[in-house]
Amino acid sequence: MHRLAVAGRVPDLARVVGHRLAAAWMRTSRFADVVTLAGATLTLGPAAEAHFDRARAFHSTGGPGRRWPASSRP
Secondary structure (H helix, E strand, C coil), X not given: CHHHHHHCCCHHHHHHHHHHHHHHHHHCCCHHHHHHHHHHHHCCCCCHXXXXXXXXXXXXXXXXXXXXXXXXXX
16 A cells, blocks of 8 residues: 555655554564665655654664764763
């Protein structure tokens, strides 16, 4: 259903379905799939849920992320 929402350019449906699917996939450690899913959702425009899901998947795998420079760490 998410793929159809993206193909049909229906951002509201893609956001809702994508977020629910990402939550289920996070529970089964499908982190790379969550990143791909969130990226597809974001092609339709800004979506807080998709950014959250993608960041959560990146965090679970340890990257890729921005690191603080050694000189500016608190």
